[in-house]
Amino acid sequence: MTGQEVGPLRFQIDFSQPLYEQILDQVRSAIAKGEIGLGDKMPSVRELAQELRMNPNTVMRAYQELERDGLTEKRRGQGTYVTSSPERVKQFRTALAAQYIEAFMAQMESLGLTWDDIEQYVNHKSAADKGGADQ
Amino acid sequence: MTGQEVGPLRFQIDFSQPLYEQILDQVRSAIAKGEIGLGDKMPSVRELAQELRMNPNTVMRAYQELERDGLTEKRRGQGTYVTSSPERVKQFRTALAAQYIEAFMAQMESLGLTWDDIEQYVNHKSAADKGGADQ
DNA sequence: ATACGTGTATTATATCACTTAATACACTTA
DNA sequence: TAAGTGTATTAAGTGATATAATACACGTAT
Incomplete structure (x- = not known):
């Protein structure tokens, strides 16, 4: 529970799987293993999209599933945050x-x-x- | 190792997976578990296609992978047979x-x-x- | 030889999931 | 007001999957 911005996430993207699924899996893993602190701010949709050279829609799809998982929460106009609940x-x-x-x-x-x-x-x-x- | 024709295979097909993959998995399983005898004759491509209400091309795709697995052998003009090698x-x-x-x-x-x-x-x-x- | 049943190849078409692109909107903060 | 959030919409392209309609080569039985 740091409340900081999430560190520079190292994504390993290939073409063996849907892109949004790879983001999903890797963020899930990072949270589950504690590599991302609870309460941390995730990179914005546009920001991550640019970093991964993907379309924002693709990143958003992953983010939406993360919220369905209960692993993240959205704050309007602010951004996406990792849940604070262990x-x-x-x-x-x-x-x-x-x-x-x-x-x-x-x-x-x-x-x-x-x-x-x-x-x-x-x-x-x-x-x-x-x-x-x-x- | 019966050498008989394979019994009436009970396939469970849905839409959660590619059709050819479901055939593949289920035949693999049946062979691995000994539900299909070694050396048995598989139903012909057209026959199985009709029974499962699929296109022969779809069944053929599964059969081709089975042969790549080494689980079946083709005899020209005759049909597809399960390998005789345990x-x-x-x-x-x-x-x-x-x-x-x-x-x-x-x-x-x-x-x-x-x-x-x-x-x-x-x-x-x-x-x-x-x-x-x-x- | 003929007919039939094998596996196989080809071409065309249709559908669907995935992805990109270009916008536009509502909300929050500075 | 301006910039940065998430979100929604519409359009387009790509690839995997599946169907359809043929056609061919090979083996067997008649």
Whole structure:
């Protein structure tokens, strides 16, 4: 909770994904990891658009989703600010993590792999081959 | 390894994803889980297209990717057959699992969550809240 | 040889998501 | 008043996806 302006955000933009989605993901990450302080002022839509050489509309789309996430708040005529509520951030992170995990588990299930198989893979980078489909 | 024709495949198609990708994922899954026997004959492009009420070109796109995966083989004038090699299937499953896992780990990292956090979530559906970003 | 069923290639068209562009408006602060 | 906010609108272009209508080469069965 610094209340300062957000530092110079280092964005890594490519063409593998929609641009607005990359902004969204990277700002989400920066907030979740505390790289952006709570209450900080985000760069303005036009400012960020110019820095990233994008259209302001594209940046705005990302900003609107951030507000839907509850991670930012708009103040008319003033700008966009990161939420001051650590609970909001926690809550958001938990919800998104749950979503990622569910999707991941579904992928694993579709390959006939169990949680034990996954743990084996993670613990020592070798055979995720063991369960299911032994023909 | 039955060598039979593949049974009536139950496809679940919606509009949340490209159609060819849904076919691809579901056939991959069916092979990985052994629901489709090795060496089985796949339905023809036109046949499946009619059953799913899609354009043959769309089905063909999925079939072409399946062959790139090494999961199917084409026999000219005859049809498309599931590979007879269990090693191929194993290899494919391992590779795809690794890809899924890497992507998932990156997602978790972007939220500042560790592997321990994930295990906690999976073991008992509760707080993935603990590590990182405690502001 | 003929007919049929394979996979494949081609060309054209349509739709949709994404992005850019150029404005204009309402609000806040200096 | 002037400058900087977020926002809305309209128009246009691009690329991925999907459909449609053909046509071709190959293998098998008749």
